[in-house]
Amino acid sequence: MKTKRLLLGDEALALGAIEAGLSGAYAYPGTPSTEILEYVQSHPLTSQRNIHSHWSSNEKTAMEEALGMSFCGKRAIVSMKHVGLNVAADPFVNSGMTGANGGLIVISADDPSMHSSQNEQDSRFYADFAMLPTLEPSNQQEAYDMAGYAFSLSERHAIPVLLRMVTRLSHSRANVETAGEAQPQNEFHYPANPRQWVLMPAVSRERNRRLVEDFKLFEKESEKSPFNFYKEGSDKSLGIVVSGIAYNYLNEIYPDGCPYPVVKISQYPLPVDMINRLFDECEAVMVIEEGQPFIEKKLRGDLNRTGRIFGKLTGEIVRTGELTPDEVKKGILNAMAERSGLVATEPKGESKVVMPRPPALCQGCGHRDVYHALNDVLKEFESPRVFGDIGCYTLGFLSPFNAIDSCVDMGASITMAKGAADAGQHPSVAIIGDSTFTHSGMTGLLDAVNEDSDMMVIISDNLTTGMTGGQDSQGTGKLEEICLGLGVKPEHLRTIDSLPKNHDEMMRVFREEIEHKGLSVVISRRECIQTARRHAAAKAKKA
Amino acid sequence: MKTDIVLAGVGGQGILSIATILGAAALKEGLYLKQAEVHGMSQRGGDVQSNLRLSSSPIASDLIPFGGADLIVSLEPMEALRYRPYLKPEGWIVTNTAPFVNIDNYPAMEDVESELEDSGNVVAFDMDELAKKEASPRASNMVLLGAAAPFIDMETEVIEEGIRSVFGKKGEAIVESNLKAFRAGLEYTRQLIKK
Numbered sequence: 001m002k003t004k005r006l007l008l009g010d011e012a013l014a015l016g017a018i019e020a021g022l023s024g025a026y027a028y029p030g031t032p033s034t035e036i037l038e039y040v041q042s043h044p045l046t047s048q049r050n051i052h053s054h055w056s057s058n059e060k061t062a063m064e065e066a067l068g069m070s071f072c073g074k075r076a077i078v079s080m081k082h083v084g085l086n087v088a089a090d091p092f093v094n095s096g097m098t099g100a101n102g103g104l105i106v107i108s109a110d111d112p113s114m115h116s117s118q119n120e121q122d123s124r125f126y127a128d129f130a131m132l133p134t135l136e137p138s139n140q141q142e143a144y145d146m147a148g149y150a151f152s153l154s155e156r157h158a159i160p161v162l163l164r165m166v167t168r169l170s171h172s173r174a175n176v177e178t179a180g181e182a183q184p185q186n187e188f189h190y191p192a193n194p195r196q197w198v199l200m201p202a203v204s205r206e207r208n209r210r211l212v213e214d215f216k217l218f219e220k221e222s223e224k225s226p227f228n229f230y231k232e233g234s235d236k237s238l239g240i241v242v243s244g245i246a247y248n249y250l251n252e253i254y255p256d257g258c259p260y261p262v263v264k265i266s267q268y269p270l271p272v273d274m275i276n277r278l279f280d281e282c283e284a285v286m287v288i289e290e291g292q293p294f295i296e297k298k299l300r301g302d303l304n305r306t307g308r309i310f311g312k313l314t315g316e317i318v319r320t321g322e323l324t325p326d327e328v329k330k331g332i333l334n335a336m337a338e339r340s341g342l343v344a345t346e347p348k349g350e351s352k353v354v355m356p357r358p359p360a361l362c363q364g365c366g367h368r369d370v371y372h373a374l375n376d377v378l379k380e381f382e383s384p385r386v387f388g389d390i391g392c393y394t395l396g397f398l399s400p401f402n403a404i405d406s407c408v409d410m411g412a413s414i415t416m417a418k419g420a421a422d423a424g425q426h427p428s429v430a431i432i433g434d435s436t437f438t439h440s441g442m443t444g445l446l447d448a449v450n451e452d453s454d455m456m457v458i459i460s461d462n463l464t465t466g467m468t469g470g471q472d473s474q475g476t477g478k479l480e481e482i483c484l485g486l487g488v489k490p491e492h493l494r495t496i497d498s499l500p501k502n503h504d505e506m507m508r509v510f511r512e513e514i515e516h517k518g519l520s521v522v523i524s525r526r527e528c529i530q531t532a533r534r535h536a537a538a539k540a541k542k543a
Numbered sequence: 544m545k546t547d548i549v550l551a552g553v554g555g556q557g558i559l560s561i562a563t564i565l566g567a568a569a570l571k572e573g574l575y576l577k578q579a580e581v582h583g584m585s586q587r588g589g590d591v592q593s594n595l596r597l598s599s600s601p602i603a604s605d606l607i608p609f610g611g612a613d614l615i616v617s618l619e620p621m622e623a624l625r626y627r628p629y630l631k632p633e634g635w636i637v638t639n640t641a642p643f644v645n646i647d648n649y650p651a652m653e654d655v656e657s658e659l660e661d662s663g664n665v666v667a668f669d670m671d672e673l674a675k676k677e678a679s680p681r682a683s684n685m686v687l688l689g690a691a692a693p694f695i696d697m698e699t700e701v702i703e704e705g706i707r708s709v710f711g712k713k714g715e716a717i718v719e720s721n722l723k724a725f726r727a728g729l730e731y732t733r734q735l736i737k738k
């Protein structure tokens with residue numbers, strides 16, 4: 001029975017996948033994509049149907065696990081944040097070559113404005129060079145509807161599909177009409193073309209030719225997609241190509257309907273015929289898209305359109321940060337001035353007294369104790385450098401700690417500290433969280449073990465994936481064994497509890513291990529207080 | 544009917560439960576809703592806000608444009624001021640006046656108060672105190688919701704239903720305490736606008 005519910009974009013997508021016969025969901029937590037797997041975990045059908053929903057160690061392992069499920073004919077999703085797709089890039093791009101058997105949706109959630117990320121990369125570029133179809137929902141209902149659609153598309157062409165989310169859709173709630181019943185899951189079955197899954201050069205060359213042919217079919221799909229359409233407009237002085245969530249902003253600023261013809265895009269490759277028609281009928285074309293100027297570049301490049309094209313490359317639309325109704329309005333006004341029928345809205349009444357209130361490490365967080373002790377010890381050395389990583393502890397960059405000198409990508413603390421040590425840096429210190437360590441720190445640590453690099457790695461173990469809300473961390477309870485297994489010398493693998501009362505003891509351990517000539521690992525441990533609180537509440541509920 | 548609200552506060556103060564309650568009420572009333580919220584920073588203490596849009600007809604954007612909000616509803620006075628450019632000229636600010644000071648450069652309270660006074664339609668009082676007196680120190684957000692309710696185009700009974708459905712799992716005592724806080728806030732604003 002059809003039901004109406006309030007769902008986040010992430011939840012709508014997850015529910016759509018479950019109701020379309022999902023068998024496996026794979027992910028590593030990352031804002032704004034985390035709620036997708038969390039929703040799958042919380043849904044009653046997940047245990048009833050034995051849907052896989054355990055967190056993976058990183059996005060690459062998640063992507064490969066999903067590909068394995070697809071190989072066996074089952075429907076799978078894998079979700080990650082945009083920079084997670086960098087980690088998964090190898091299997092992602094090669095999955096275009098293997099193709100899919102059971103429907104496979106790769107969900108990448110972009111974060112324009114960098115609400116909680118280190119860059120604004122646009123996932124559509126990845127799908128373009130992997131030659132995969134892409135879907136980009138404009139609202140929560142489409143996110144729900146697209147899950148089932150994407151599985152069918154994927155199975156029809158035996159190809160994985162990229163589904164691009166953005167923060168504002170992932171983390172915004174709206175009414176969604178759902179089917180309220182779930183389709184059966186796929187039967188276990190092997191690929192019809194088993195050869196294609198062995199990407200040896202001879203196979204790949206043959207496959208590559210096929211993929212180029214298939215890409216034309218993906219274009220045809222886009223042309224007739226229910227999510228792409230041409231909307232007539234009375235004023236042909238401008239035509240608008242608008243994609244994904246930007247479509248809502250266009251509707252917001254023209255509540256009585258946009259006067260210009262519009263091509264709305266939520267499925268790629270681009271529907272070329274629709275766009276050519278817009279160019280033929282209109283004097284100029286404006287592109288409004290969230291993220292980087294992907295469509296705009298395609299129009300100027302692949303479609304070879306010349307003439308007046310307005311957008312981010314030409315500066316009418318703001319190049320960085322996320323779009324808003326006000327920015328879209330400004331963009332159209334920049335191109336068309338008062339002919340657009342719009343009136344500029346300037347922000348009025350800005351406060352003169354408001355101060356920024358940046359997030360800070362929670363009071364009572366163990367990372368604080370690590371930084372206090374580390375800072376105090378490093379004062380004893382002439383030119384220490386601390387290489388940081390991704391997690392709550394990245395906030396150690398801010399005052400009062402000012403404790404880290406770098407933050408690049410998952411795992412880079414250890415490898416950068418090693419490179420710096422190779423160059424002669426001393427003390428060279430890496431600080432990394434437990435979840436980030438098992439995500440991408442272990443392989444780097446092996447490099448350091450093999451050369452006994454003169455550096456100290458601090459694993460600040462809070463027994464969870466803290467920043468994204470306390471998901472299970474894959475290394476919990478195993479960190480010492482992992483380090484020893486990788487070859488860290490037992491006498492230079494130290495463990496302490498990150499507590500204020502251990503301040504002097506922590507200082508002593510740090511000092512000794514910095515002074516040791518060679519590799520040391522200090523595991524400094526205390527559960528995240530937010531996660532501990534949740535665990536306590538859950539326990540109380542059970543009792 | 545159409546009400547666009549900016550909910551504001553500091554991480555951990557509980558503005559999102561206001562959004563959940565209004566969401567439950569809206570769903571029951573068959574209203575459209577869009578609510579953009581900030582996730583991802585589990586740490587406490589940064590500024591948080593949520594755009595909440597309620598309407599009897601479909602809503603396009605998840606975000607409220609400048610000068611578009613009917614209401615700014617805030618659990619913290621400086622946070623209320625942060626979003627002033629989003630308020631309609633005839634809109635209302637409903638805010639707690641108890642400051643949450645966790646930054647070194649928090650402005651002088653007189654400056655915050657005087658800007659609030661110059662902000663047009665304002666309901667501002669110490670909601671922490673009223674919550675403590677009437678219900679529980681943890682119910683400031685329900686005092687706030689009550690104080691904002693007269694400006695939301697929805698029957699108060701429907702919002703009360705929302706409170707029941709959201710807190711129901713936690714037991715009758717919690718529901719009653721939150722309803723009491725809600726009614727205390729509601730009464731405060733009613734008295735104020737009567738004058």
Ligand code: SF4
Nearest residue numbers: 362365392466528529
């Ligand atoms: S969420 Fe946990 S790990 Fe993050 S700052 Fe707070 S206590 Fe520390």
